[in-house]
Amino acid sequence: MSEGKDQDQGKGRLSLRPAGRSEVGRTVDAGSVRQSFSHGRSKVVQVEVRKKRGANPAGAGGRSGGARAGAGRTLTAAELAMRQRVLDEQKKEAELAAQREAAQREAEKIRILSAAEEARRKEEEDKRAAEEAQVEAESAEEAEENERKARIDAIRPLEMKAPVVSAVPIPGEVTLAPPVGRLRPLAERAIMPAKPLRPTPAPAARPAADAAGAADKDSAAQTLRLRAGRGMESEDEPRRSPSRKVVPTNRKNSSGGRKGDTGGGRRAGRIDVQAAIEGDDDKTRSLASVRRQRERERRQAELERLRSDQVKVVRDVILPETITVQELANRMAARQGEVIKALMKMGVMATVTQSIDADTAELVVEEFGHRVRRVSEADVELGIEGVEDTPDEMITRAPVVTVMGHVDHGKTSLLDALRTTDVAAGEAGGITQHIGAYQVTLASGAKITFLDTPGHEAFTAMRARGASMTDVVVLVVAADDGVMPQTIEAIKHAKAANVPMIVAINKIDKPGAKPERVCQELLQHEIVVESLGGDVQDIQVSALKRTGLDKLEEAILLQAEILELRANPNRPGEGSVIESRLDRGRGSVASVLVQKGTLRKGDIVVAGAEWGRVRALVDDHGAQVDAAGPSMPVEILGLSGVPAAGAPFVVVENENRAREISEFRQRKLKEHQVAGQVAARGTLDQMLARIQAGDQKEVSVLIKADVQGSAEAIQVTVLKLANEEVGVRVLNASVGQITESDVQLAKASDAVIVAFNVRATVQARQLAQREGVDIRYYSIIYQVADDVEALVRGKQAPKHREKFLGYAEIRKVFEISKVGKVAGCYVTEGVVKRGCGVRLLRDGVVIHEGDLSQLKRFKDDVKEVARSYECGLSFAGYNDLREGDVVECFESELVPA
Numbered sequence: 064m065s066e067g068k069d070q071d072q073g074k075g076r077l078s079l080r081p082a083g084r085s086e087v088g089r090t091v092d093a094g095s096v097r098q099s100f101s102h103g104r105s106k107v108v109q110v111e112v113r114k115k116r117g118a119n120p121a122g123a124g125g126r127s128g129g130a131r132a133g134a135g136r137t138l139t140a141a142e143l144a145m146r147q148r149v150l151d152e153q154k155k156e157a158e159l160a161a162q163r164e165a166a167q168r169e170a171e172k173i174r175i176l177s178a179a180e181e182a183r184r185k186e187e188e189d190k191r192a193a194e195e196a197q198v199e200a201e202s203a204e205e206a207e208e209n210e211r212k213a214r215i216d217a218i219r220p221l222e223m224k225a226p227v228v229s230a231v232p233i234p235g236e237v238t239l240a241p242p243v244g245r246l247r248p249l250a251e252r253a254i255m256p257a258k259p260l261r262p263t264p265a266p267a268a269r270p271a272a273d274a275a276g277a278a279d280k281d282s283a284a285q286t287l288r289l290r291a292g293r294g295m296e297s298e299d300e301p302r303r304s305p306s307r308k309v310v311p312t313n314r315k316n317s318s319g320g321r322k323g324d325t326g327g328g329r330r331a332g333r334i335d336v337q338a339a340i341e342g343d344d345d346k347t348r349s350l351a352s353v354r355r356q357r358e359r360e361r362r363q364a365e366l367e368r369l370r371s372d373q374v375k376v377v378r379d380v381i382l383p384e385t386i387t388v389q390e391l392a393n394r395m396a397a398r399q400g401e402v403i404k405a406l407m408k409m410g411v412m413a414t415v416t417q418s419i420d421a422d423t424a425e426l427v428v429e430e431f432g433h434r435v436r437r438v439s440e441a442d443v444e445l446g447i448e449g450v451e452d453t454p455d456e457m458i459t460r461a462p463v464v465t466v467m468g469h470v471d472h473g474k475t476s477l478l479d480a481l482r483t484t485d486v487a488a489g490e491a492g493g494i495t496q497h498i499g500a501y502q503v504t505l506a507s508g509a510k511i512t513f514l515d516t517p518g519h520e521a522f523t524a525m526r527a528r529g530a531s532m533t534d535v536v537v538l539v540v541a542a543d544d545g546v547m548p549q550t551i552e553a554i555k556h557a558k559a560a561n562v563p564m565i566v567a568i569n570k571i572d573k574p575g576a577k578p579e580r581v582c583q584e585l586l587q588h589e590i591v592v593e594s595l596g597g598d599v600q601d602i603q604v605s606a607l608k609r610t611g612l613d614k615l616e617e618a619i620l621l622q623a624e625i626l627e628l629r630a631n632p633n634r635p636g637e638g639s640v641i642e643s644r645l646d647r648g649r650g651s652v653a654s655v656l657v658q659k660g661t662l663r664k665g666d667i668v669v670a671g672a673e674w675g676r677v678r679a680l681v682d683d684h685g686a687q688v689d690a691a692g693p694s695m696p697v698e699i700l701g702l703s704g705v706p707a708a709g710a711p712f713v714v715v716e717n718e719n720r721a722r723e724i725s726e727f728r729q730r731k732l733k734e735h736q737v738a739g740q741v742a743a744r745g746t747l748d749q750m751l752a753r754i755q756a757g758d759q760k761e762v763s764v765l766i767k768a769d770v771q772g773s774a775e776a777i778q779v780t781v782l783k784l785a786n787e788e789v790g791v792r793v794l795n796a797s798v799g800q801i802t803e804s805d806v807q808l809a810k811a812s813d814a815v816i817v818a819f820n821v822r823a824t825v826q827a828r829q830l831a832q833r834e835g836v837d838i839r840y841y842s843i844i845y846q847v848a849d850d851v852e853a854l855v856r857g858k859q860a861p862k863h864r865e866k867f868l869g870y871a872e873i874r875k876v877f878e879i880s881k882v883g884k885v886a887g888c889y890v891t892e893g894v895v896k897r898g899c900g901v902r903l904l905r906d907g908v909v910i911h912e913g914d915l916s917q918l919k920r921f922k923d924d925v926k927e928v929a930r931s932y933e934c935g936l937s938f939a940g941y942n943d944l945r946e947g948d949v950v951e952c953f954e955s956e957l958v959p960a
């Protein structure tokens with residue numbers, strides 16, 4: 064035993080195995096000894112005990128053999144009992160050691176599994192590093208939500224872990240684990256040895272908080288906040304650090320009364336690996352893991368959605384004659400880049416703004432798997448005119464009358480006179496304004512619309528634009544003058560338009576009035592008036608005296624009745640533009656005549672190449688109205704530009720359609736202008752020649768604008784600035800940047816370039832600088848108007864205006880050698896000045912214009928000769944002076960602008 068003790072003290076502990084039955088007479092007693100080492104290792108060693116032959120006492124029997132080892136004597140009963148006890152202890156100890164060894168092996172196995180699992184997870188985590196970065200960058204709300212989830216998770220692992228502990232029984236420890244379950248109260252959990260393998264932040268906070276209850280949640284939340292606040296680089300750490308930090312804490316707590324038994328804690332931690340292997344890991348996932356999964360799900364959903372979006376939708380793609388790449392992409396709902404790529408594959412290099420022809424576009428559309436519908440560009444206007452009205456929808460409308468006739472036969476006077484017959488005007492008391500047309504309401508309640516644009520040219524110009532507004536033509540013929548050339552022209556125009564006519568024989572108040580003669584003269588032009596048995600009504604009126612006006616109106620109404628003028632007011636408004644202008648305060652103002660339906664405030668209107676939402680409707684009395692029915696003239700405010708007179712207008716369903724039609728028409732206009740520009744070169748040259756000859760004073764402008772509407776508006780504006788002395792000529796009004804050819808054109812005609820919201824190319828700018836061409840940039844139309852007005856005034860400023868001086872009558876012509884002819888004159892009017900300009904008038908016709916070379920009075924040169932005096936004068940370089948000729952004297956003077 065002493066030997067065994069020594070060994071125990073040294074490196075291990077020796078224990079004797081029961082030697083079994085001792086055999087009497089044997090000198091060697093053999094047995095085995097289990098040597099125990101630290102960490103539960105043990106080794107069995109064979110031990111031999113040699114007996115002394117002589118010392119074997121009699122009576123000891125065979126029993127003493129093994130027990131006397133080392134003693135050499137027979138053991139006493141007490142010794143035997145002791146020995147038996149020791150042997151029993153040894154046996155127990157050996158059993159325990161065996162159990163420990165088994166447990167250790169199990170633990171080792173778990174540890175290895177744990178390490179493998181750890182490695183696998185680590186690998187996974189590394190892969191997900193990028194994803195987690197995004198997760199970490201989640202919004203504050205999401206963090207809040209996670210926090211809430213984490214709290215739930217913080218409770219769940221506690222409940223889920225407990226049964227796991229008992230999965231691996233550890234001798235001596237099993238009893239320490241209280242029986243736990245899902246419904247185990249929190250206080251009980253405080254002594255739970257169980258721990259998840261990778262504690263989530265919630266379990267990390269758990270041990271400290273278990274006792275304090277609510278503190279648990281706070282701690283978990285704090286951990287969450289800390290984690291949420293960390294950057295990408297700490298992504299891995301938050302998952303590991305809690306496991307390192309928390310496990311010991313947990314162990315300490317979980318070990319409860321077993322202080323220092325950290326091994327139990329470690330094992331408890333590892334037990335969860337097995338739990339994880341067994342599939343319980345979803346209940347113990349970390350917050351980051353939960354978030355990762357959520358993120359994965361979100362991405363998956365996103366992908367699904369994208370996939371479902373990408374499911375090919377076969378579209379009907381409408382292709383006009385040309386289409387921009389951008390528009391094509393839009394119509395296919397494809398990306399512009401993809402369309403460009405598809406074009407590249409076909410060898411077509413195009414940018415998004417470039418136009419491609421319909422054939423190329425068709426190939427692209429087919430490539431994208433859509434259906435092609437080829438349309439003509441003009442198709443955008445299809446259906447714009449609306450449906451045909453049925454007779455029962457239509458009601459009687461007021462006739463629209465145009466007054467035509469020869470100059471000075473009283474058209475304007477008649478229109479003014481007719482206007483005064485409007486009973487509504489008197490009632491309203493409004494200020495009448497010129498909107499190109501007006502409507503009179505007669506005492507009977509009947510209405511007549513008069514177009515206030517007299518002149519057959521305007522009538523035909525409108526007709527040329529497709530505007531057949533006029534129902535009845537009133538041909539004004541002055542009773543004292545009869546049928547004149549323009550009367551005949553007016554007849555021709557009216558007949559060409561197939562519009563019925565009423566003859567108004569005007570000025571019958573005049574003494575020399577001969578209405579019958581007028582009727583006779585009209586016969587020559589196939590106009591048979593009623594008074595001569597024909598079907599053309601003739602009414603004798605006096606615009607001045609305002610007589611016969613009611614009869615004229617009656618005749619118009621009768622004619623209207625014959626024509627059965629009807630229209631449907633219950634449909635979107637349609638009609639024609641009578642005239643349009645750009646108003647300084649109100650913008651674009653277009654006077655229109657509603658011919659069909661009703662035009663309302665707020666309607667979207669396309670008028671010619673312009674469009675807009677009707678901001679206001681103003682009638683001929685200047686009053687704002689909400690709606691205008693058939694035959695009513697009204698002013699529209701709110702159009703994008705100034706539509707041409709005679710252009711049709713129509714109400715469309717939406718802005719897109721309006722824009723589409725307007726853009727199409729503007730494109731067409733541009734093309735037309737380009738064509739016209741080429742054709743107009745000859746006339747331009749003629750114009751230049753005329754200007755150079757000094758026949759005309761002009762301010763020439765070349766307009767370049769960003770949109771056609773602006774170009775036209777500027778053109779209209781500047782043309783109005785012309786006066787009788789200085790004309791304004793627009794060489795070209797087009798869209799686009801200023802090019803070298805623009806500068807050259809401006810240079811050739813000494814024009815100013817008006818650039819509205821456009822700029823010159825570098826080359827054009829340089830050329831303009833070299834050639835001294837003035838390019839003026841604007842973004843407000845009124846500034847253009849002001850500037851051009853100043854230019855017009857500027858042209859006037861240095862101008863020498865002719866000032867009449869006087870007349871002298873040639874009474875006698877003298878032939879003087881070396882001097883030539885000298886005229887003896889009598890100044891009949893004004894004065895004659897030396898050096899003044901002279902015109903020689905013979906029978907009222909100018910036959911020479913030049914300068915005066917000599918002015919004498921009684922052989923003396925004088926400065927001037929006044930009226931009623933005689934003088935002698937001669938012309939510079941002109942000798943054809945005759946008696947009876949009149950000399951007109953004038954001088955030039957500077958006229959202030």
Ligand SMILES: Nc1nc2c(ncn2[C@@H]2O[C@H](COP(=O)(O)OP(=O)(O)OP(=O)(O)O)[C@@H](O)[C@H]2O)c(=O)[nH]1
Binds near residue numbers: 468472475571
């Ligand atoms: N005595 C008389 N004079 C008239 C009558 N109607 C018009 N006048 C005169 O005729 C002249 C010409 O009249 P306008 O109304 O300007 O004639 P117009 O046809 O409009 O002339 P343009 O605009 O130049 O084509 C004016 O001086 C009028 O005063 C009328 O009924 N009787």
